[in-house]
Amino acid sequence: MDVEKAPSAxxxxxxxxxxxxxxxxxxxxxxxxxxxxxxxxxATRPEEGPDAVIGRMLGTVWELCEGHGCGVxxxxxxxxxxxxxxxxxxxxxxxxxxxxWKNVSVAAPVAQATGLPVCVENDANVAALAExxxxxxxxxRHMMYVTVSxxxxxxxxxxxxxxxxxxxxxxxxxxxTMLADGPLCxxxxxxxxxxxxxxxxxxxxxxxxxxxxxxxxxxxxxxxxIDAIDSALVALAATGGDxxxxxxxxxxxxxxxxxxxxxxxxxxxxxVVIGGGVAQVGDVLFDTVKRMIELRAMACMARDVRVVPxxxxxxxxxxxxxxCAAERLTKYVP
Amino acid sequence: MDVEKAPSAxxxxxxxxxxxxxxxxxxxxxxxxxxxxxxxxxATRPEEGPDAVIGRMLGTVWELCEGHGCGVxxxxxxxxxxxxxxxxxxxxxxxxxxxxWKNVSVAAPVAQATGLPVCVENDANVAALAExxxxxxxxxRHMMYVTVSxxxxxxxxxxxxxxxxxxxxxxxxxxxTMLADGPLCxxxxxxxxxxxxxxxxxxxxxxxxxxxxxxxxxxxxxxxxIDAIDSALVALAATGGDxxxxxxxxxxxxxxxxxxxxxxxxxxxxxVVIGGGVAQVGDVLFDTVKRMIELRAMACMARDVRVVPxxxxxxxxxxxxxxCAAERLTKYVP
Numbered sequence: 001m002d003v004e005k006a007p008s009a010x011x012x013x014x015x016x017x018x019x020x021x022x023x024x025x026x027x028x029x030x031x032x033x034x035x036x037x038x039x040x041x042x043a044t045r046p047e048e049g050p051d052a053v054i055g056r057m058l059g060t061v062w063e064l065c066e067g068h069g070c071g072v073x074x075x076x077x078x079x080x081x082x083x084x085x086x087x088x089x090x091x092x093x094x095x096x097x098x099x100x101w102k103n104v105s106v107a108a109p110v111a112q113a114t115g116l117p118v119c120v121e122n123d124a125n126v127a128a129l130a131e132x133x134x135x136x137x138x139x140x141r142h143m144m145y146v147t148v149s150x151x152x153x154x155x156x157x158x159x160x161x162x163x164x165x166x167x168x169x170x171x172x173x174x175x176x177t178m179l180a181d182g183p184l185c186x187x188x189x190x191x192x193x194x195x196x197x198x199x200x201x202x203x204x205x206x207x208x209x210x211x212x213x214x215x216x217x218x219x220x221x222x223x224x225x226i227d228a229i230d231s232a233l234v235a236l237a238a239t240g241g242d243x244x245x246x247x248x249x250x251x252x253x254x255x256x257x258x259x260x261x262x263x264x265x266x267x268x269x270x271x272v273v274i275g276g277g278v279a280q281v282g283d284v285l286f287d288t289v290k291r292m293i294e295l296r297a298m299a300c301m302a303r304d305v306r307v308v309p310x311x312x313x314x315x316x317x318x319x320x321x322x323x324c325a326a327e328r329l330t331k332y333v334p
Numbered sequence: 335m336d337v338e339k340a341p342s343a344x345x346x347x348x349x350x351x352x353x354x355x356x357x358x359x360x361x362x363x364x365x366x367x368x369x370x371x372x373x374x375x376x377a378t379r380p381e382e383g384p385d386a387v388i389g390r391m392l393g394t395v396w397e398l399c400e401g402h403g404c405g406v407x408x409x410x411x412x413x414x415x416x417x418x419x420x421x422x423x424x425x426x427x428x429x430x431x432x433x434x435w436k437n438v439s440v441a442a443p444v445a446q447a448t449g450l451p452v453c454v455e456n457d458a459n460v461a462a463l464a465e466x467x468x469x470x471x472x473x474x475r476h477m478m479y480v481t482v483s484x485x486x487x488x489x490x491x492x493x494x495x496x497x498x499x500x501x502x503x504x505x506x507x508x509x510x511t512m513l514a515d516g517p518l519c520x521x522x523x524x525x526x527x528x529x530x531x532x533x534x535x536x537x538x539x540x541x542x543x544x545x546x547x548x549x550x551x552x553x554x555x556x557x558x559x560i561d562a563i564d565s566a567l568v569a570l571a572a573t574g575g576d577x578x579x580x581x582x583x584x585x586x587x588x589x590x591x592x593x594x595x596x597x598x599x600x601x602x603x604x605x606v607v608i609g610g611g612v613a614q615v616g617d618v619l620f621d622t623v624k625r626m627i628e629l630r631a632m633a634c635m636a637r638d639v640r641v642v643p644x645x646x647x648x649x650x651x652x653x654x655x656x657x658c659a660a661e662r663l664t665k666y667v668p
Contacts, residue, residue, distance in 0.1 A: 085634055141500065142500045156600075158492060158493075159493075159495075159497065161493075163493065163601075164602070165476055165602025165603065166475065166476045166603060166604035166638065166639075167634060168602070169602045169632070169634050169635060170601050170602040171600065171602075172599040172600065172602075172632055172635070173599070175599045175631075175632055176596040176599050176600060177595065177596060177630050179514075180513075180592065187632060189630055258511050258514065261511065262510040262511060262596070263600065265506040265507070265509045266505065266506065266507060266510060266597065266600070267490075267497075267504050268498070268499025268500050268503045268504040268505075268506075269499065269500060270500035295523070296511050296523055297509075298503070298506055298509055298521060300419055300501060300503050301501075301506070304500065304501065305500075
């Protein structure tokens with residue numbers, strides 16, 4: 001579909017990306033070089049209902065245009081990165097628990113209010129696109145982006161393009177089974193990667209350990225309050241030399257590394273970009289993942305792959321949504 | 335690159351595919367509708383060395399043309415499906431133990447002798463292409479072909495095209511880790527799918543069982559000769575009602591099903607085609623794989639996927655190699 005370099009069909013040299021999260025809406029205006037021209041962040045307040053949230057999303061659009069001194073007609077397209085399963089064709093968010101949304105049409109009202117083409121895409125997918133087009137994965141033709149935070153998500157760039165699969169739902173690395181009889185996962189399956197290696201899983205293992213003598217150091221770090229134990233606290237205890245905290249982190253990242261090695265064997269990627277809150281621990285995660293790749297992936301798959309931290313942080317969602325809109329809805333060629 | 339429907343750039347309406355195996359070379363001549371116009375099979379005899387094997391491959395080309403009453407100049411391109419890791423760019427087979435080949439240039443001598451464009455591709459990949467273009471996977475846009483025989487291999491069709499990854503090595507489903515401390519695999523890793531669910535693994539588990547009282551039925555089916563136990567014999571014993579044989583088959587296919595479910599979660603495929611000798615057991619394999627998908631894959635991934643037996647059997651290699659040549663080397667559009 002892409003036949004010429006930007007500017008787009010309508011002569012537009014600007015794109016807007018909106019990262020719709022459970023707590024905040026982060027929007028960005030980018031130019032045809034995908035340089036950020038403006039940023040606006042507002043609270044989501046999902047308790048006020050979909051109409052109010054969509055109204056606030058539109059507010060960020062007007063504010064970005066005003067800040068840049070342009071009209072909404074100067075924008076080529078708007079992309080929205082959303083949580084949960086969604087329908088890219090109809091622009092409907094099917095099920096987003098943290099927004100309390102079921103079957104909410106997002107693209108249509110934004111398109112109607114702005115007169116612009118609008119697309120929606122999964123938040124991990126747009127983050128993958130952002131890291132590939134302007135972040136740590138720049139230049140990689142076959143790449144996986146993995147985000148490790150309270151859950152685990154991923155997005156795939158295959159043959160240079162965002163891969164979304166048959167129903168647009170690809171990239172659920174968090175729900176590959178890593179341990180047949182492992183912990184129960186929120187999805188109903190047992191032993192999903194997410195139930196073994198997410199921030200939530202790390203905190204859970206640490207709380208279990210804190211009830212035993214070996215977890216005394218973790219309990220002390222939490223000032224004796226088991227409920228205060230989260231993955232950041234476990235990371236801190238591990239850095240401070242607590243052996244139990246270190247073992248919990250290592251076990252989690254070994255599962256993550258094995259899952260990544262499995263994807264390498266299947267997809268022969270040239271890059272894996274890892275972001276999300278838990279990835280902030282740095283070396284202990286990356287070193288463990290690399291060790292598991294060495295151990296588990298075939299030599300030819302392990303040899304040339306680069307495993308690197310994400311670069312764009314909290315900006316990935318809005319920037320990736322803008323990339324997605326530019327590439328999917330206009331003649332923009334990355 | 336593909337801009338027009340067949341016939342190809344050179345006006346060719348014929349393509350040749352060669353399936354180079356350890357015991358036989360199976361070649362086919364197909365027309366622009368990918369209909370088989372001729373078949374020739376000869377022994378490989380790898381012990382005579384690469385030059386002799388390549389000579390016999392060329393012999394099948396002359397024979398196919400003679401049989402069809404055409405000249406080699408009427409053929410648009412030749413594709414060769416080869417075992418082992420290979421370099422698609424240079425047409426070199428890097429390491430094929432069953433041919434006793436290391437770094438053997440295959441495409442160049444065939445191109446030189448015939449004056450035709452020649453490509454080489456992994457045998458599981460060309461079989462995947464054949465099943466997608468003319469077999470059980472026809473019409474599927476996102477498909478995995480899995481072959482379960484002495485080993486386990488796979489090939490991926492993503493977004494309608496054969497996906498080979500960064501170095502052309504994608505599709506090693508046989509070497510994803512399914513059990514961290516599982517049996518040692520030929521690749522050096524532990525707990526690879528191949529070490530748990532291949533024909534070789536099934537036979538190995540049955541031989542271990544045959545040394546125990548529970549394996550008496552299997553041992554009897556092998557006339558008391560443990561070394562005579564192979565996966566076909568285990569399948570026969572299972573069909574005959576032997577509980578141990580049934581349990582061995584079920585355990586193997588549960589690992590296979592979990593691996594397939596993991597791929598579905600990652601790639602959101604619309605079809606999985608399973609072939610190879612072990613898949614001939616039929617229902618017990620397919621029912622178990624489907625049950626594991628139901629249990630392990632996310633509902634949205636499991637709902638619309640079809641899991642079906644391969645259709646092309648031993649023809650898949652040669653036909654897929656012909657498809658690969660047509661699509662990669664000429665303007666043929668599938």
